[in-house]
Amino acid sequence: VGISGNVAIIGVGCTKFGELFDSDINKMIFDAVEEALGDANIDREEIEAGWYGNCFPTSTGVGMSGSSMGDPVALEGIPITRVENQCCTGMDAFRNACLGIASGEYKIAIAVGAEKMRDVKPQESLNSTMVDSFHPYNMKGFSSPGLFAMYATRLFEDIGLTKEDLAQIAVKNHGNATMNPKAHLKNKVTLSQVINAPMVSSPLGTIDCCPITDGAAAVIVTSKELAERMGKDYVLVQGIGMTNSFWIDHYAREGRTFNEIEVTKSAAQSAYAQAGIENPLEEIDIAEVHDCFTITEVLNMCDLGFCTLDDVKSRIWDGTFEKSGKLPVNVSGGLNCCGHPIGATGIRMIYFLTNQLLNRSGEMQVIGVEKGLAHNLGGPGSLCTVTILEKGRVI
C-alpha cells in the first residue's frame, strides 16, 4: 500500500511564527501538538508513533533526539524518531509519518517540526553555521542567501531577470501575509522598498530574504479508512516526491547551469506521477513553495512546471501567482513572511494547505481549492520534497 490516496490528515496545529522570546522550544512544541490534538479530537494516547523534525538542536541540546519532542507533550512509550534533512526536515518528518501509516504499522502517527532560532542574535543563528561549520576552506565565505544569490546572478545574465522581478515576488508575498495571523512579518512593502533595502548578498536585499524565526507545527495522520470511520474532516495525501542530489561541497559541480534546481524537478515528477498530475498549472489550485529567497520562488515556479524560464518574467507580473490568480502561490506569505524555522517550515506548509483544502482559512481562503502542492527545498538545492494534498471529506 502506498501513501497516495491512503493517508489522511486529520489534525493540524501551528504556533505563531516569529521571534517568540517568551517561549522555549518545549512550549512551542506543546502549543503546536495541543492544537493538532484538539483539531483531530483525539487523545495523545491514541498516537502510536512520532517523527520530529528539527534541524539544529539548541545549544542546550534540546532537539537532539525524538525524546526532546515527546517529553514536552508527554508522549511516552511510543517510537519517536528525530529527522534532520536540512530545510526539508519538516516535510521529511511528515513523509515518514505517512509511510508509517501507509505501511500499516501504525494507526495514528504525528509529525512535529520545530526550530528555536531566536535564542541567539540572527547573525549567530543559521548564518553562524555557515561560518562555524562545514569544510575548513571549501565553500568558506558563503552564507545561505549567498548560495541562492549565485542562481540570481546567473539568471540575470541568462534570461534577463531583474531586481524588479524579484521585488515583485516580495511585494506579492508581503501583501498575502497581512492576512495571515501566524506570519512573522505582516507588513506590506513596495517595489521601491524591496529594491532599495540594504544588500545582504547581491543581488538579494533584506526583503528578498526570509527572516530568522521561531516556530513549531504539528500534523496528525491516519489511514483514509480510519479517518472515514472516525467521521472527521480530512485531507488526503495524494503523493510525496522526495529526491536528493549534491552535498554542499559539490554545489558548484561542473555542468550545473544555475538556471534550475534539479531536485525540485525530480521530486515534482515523482509527486505528480503518484497523484496523476500532468499539467500542474491547470490541475493544482494552490501552492506553498519554498521561497527562502525571492530568487528561489522564481526557480520553483519553473522547476515545478508552473511556468518556464521563457515566461517566468511575465508570469511574475501578470497575476498568475497572486491570491486571485490562476495558481495562487504562497498565500500564507511564504517563507518570505512566515519566516523559516527550518524543522517547522514543511509542516507549516501542510498545516496551511490543510486549512485551505478544508475551507477554514478565513480571509486567506482561496475559493474552490481542491488540490494543493507543498514544496520544501533543502540546502542550496541539495534535496527537495514535494507533497500533493487533496480535499478529502468535509462534513
Add this chain to the structure above:
Amino acid sequence: LIGIEDINIYIPKYRVTNGKSEKSVCNFDEDCITMSIATATSMQIEQNSINSFYYTTCTPTYLEKQESSIIASVLGINESCSTTDISKSLRASVDAIIQATKDVKLCKDSKSIIISADNRTVEVTSVLDYKIGAGAASIIIGDSDNPMFELLAFDTIYNDSFNSWKMTDQVNTQFGDNRYSRDYDYVKNISRCLESLIQKNNIDLNRIQKILLPVFDKRIVDGLVEKLSIDKSKFIVSDSKLGFCGTPQPLIDLYFESETLYEGDEIIMIAFGDGCSAVHMKVGHIQYAKIKSEIERLENTVHLDFEHYLKKIKALRSENVESLNPYTSTIVINREAEMNKKLMLQKCNECGTFHFPHRNICWKCKGKNKFTYHESSKTGKVFTFTKGYLFPTIDDSTTMAIVDLDGGGRLAMMMTELDGRTLKVGDSVDLVYRFMYDNKGFRNYYWKAIKEVE
C-alpha cells in the same frame, strides 16, 4: 657558470602615502608565506632539480614551524629538497645566495631557490611608518652557460648593533638612534664589507657599473662616498615608492635595476643588517621584455585612505571578525594537503567530468576508481558570483564566485582585492594563495580568486 638564472618579485598592490613618503601595504589576507608563493609561482621552477631552498624573512608567521616547508609544498618542490629558514637579519637574502652558491657547487646539475619576503610593521603615524613597505622576491641559482647574473665573489661581516630589532612580544619593528645608524653604523659596516670584498677578490672598481644599496635614506651614500672614494653615481638606492621592504629589498632593487643593465656589466649588491654582506656579479642574459611587462604590471596600484590602511594592517578592531570561529582541523588539513595546496582536480576517466573536492564515485557516470589527478589551472572565468555582507570580514564585504577554470574544472571560492571594481559574469580571474583566517592557534591558507587587471 654559477649564477642567478631567474628572478621575480611580488609587491602588494596597495600603497599608502603621507605626502612625503610612500610604501606598499599587504592586503589583510597576505603574509610573507602568501607573498613568497606569489613571487615564485610565475618563475620556471624545475621542481625535481631544486636541491636546496632558502626562505628568508624577518617577519615569520610561525616562531616554531618551518615556513620553507609550507611554501615548498604549495610550489610542489620535491620533498628531498633541503629546506631552510633564514630569519632575523635584513641581510639574509644575500647570505642565502652565498649558501646556495656553495650548494650548487657541491651538487652537480642542481639548482637552489631563494625566496625572501617581509611584511614589517612600524608604529602607525610614527615618522618611519610610511617608509617601511612589504614585498617578496625569488631567485633561482644554478650552473648554466649564460645566467642572468653570474655570481663572481662574496663577502660578509657580522656586527652586533641596534639599528632595528623586534622582540618576540613586540608587534612593530623598533629602531635605534637614526643618526647613529645612518652616519656611523651603516657607513662603518658597509665600508668594511665592500673594502674586504674588493681587496680579497682584486676587483677593479672601474669595472663596477653599479652598487645596489638597499637603504631608504639616501644620505647614507654621502658617508660611503667620503669613506670609500667611490663615484656617488654608482650607488643606486631603493625605490622610495615601495618603502623599504626588508629582507627581499636587495633582490627587489636588483630586479628593478636589471632593466638598465647590459650584458657584461659588473655590479655589487649589498645587504645590511647586523653586519653587511655583498656579492659581486656579472650581468649575463636578461629577459628585458619579461621584466618590463612585470614592472608595468606593478604599476597597477591602489592608494588607500587612512581608514582602509588601518583595516588592511588590522589596526582597527572588529568584534565581528574576532568572533569568527570557523571550523578547522589540523588533521583534515594534513589529510587533504595535496588536494588543497595545489588544487588538484580529480578527473573521471570514464566521462571526463572534473571533481573538486575529490570523490569515490563519479556523480555523473557513477564510475569508480577510474580517476586521474591534475593540478588545476590557476586562471579561469567567473561563472556566477555574489557580494555578501554576512560573512565576518575586515573588508567591506565578501565576494564569492564560482569559477570555471581554464582547462576544465570548476571551483566555488572567495574573491579578494576587488577594491570596488565591477565584477561581471565571464570576467577573467587568477587564483592566488592567501590566508583565510587564523583559528585554533594556526593560520589557514587556501586559494582565492582575484579579478585580472583589465
